[in-house]
Amino acid sequence: MRLILVMLLLIIPLVSGCVETRPGNTTASSSVTPEYPPVVDMAKSDLAKRLNISENQIHLIKQEKKDWQDTSLGFPEEGKMYAQVITPGFVIILEAGGRQYEYHSDYKRVAGPKEIPK
Template sequence: MPSEGTPGSDSPAAREAVADLAGRLDVSEADVRVVSVEEVTWRDGSLGCAQEGMMYTQALVDGSRIVLEVEGETYEYHQGQGRVFWCEKPTQ
């Protein structure tokens, strides 16, 4: 469950990220702590999570960076263009 007092932790994107991570790790949503939710403007359509060999639209994209924590391990989720996803290797 999103952490009380963390700005943006109650946003739909943060709730979606918490649910996704809980499912990935097979833990309760209550075990997932929202560390931060930061509004960002991504440089391109990769949403700060570019993968080698892929092409992305070259336009600025409004979104957010959501950092979650479970048992001392942090996980970064990126949001933009109607998507929320875990970014294993952030490039921005």
């Protein structure tokens, strides 16, 4: 009985990091950057509300990883103070109605938008 318990204690840490995947059921670790981060959906939702249009009318043009110099995400508001820490996130470019809009994000929130002049 003791031997079985010891073996289980040795085996469990080895297999606990394994991820089982099946077609249509993909599981990823939270330490992995998602290919299409949820903040893109947040940016689309925000832009749809601002422009009073459906999210289906908004298209993702580009997303790229970016390390922001502070927690303002590159859009500091006058009079506010921001933690001076490298903040990983994304630059998100969306298109709606022939115009492009730039959002900045970390992994939980978005800032912006700034319309990109043609």
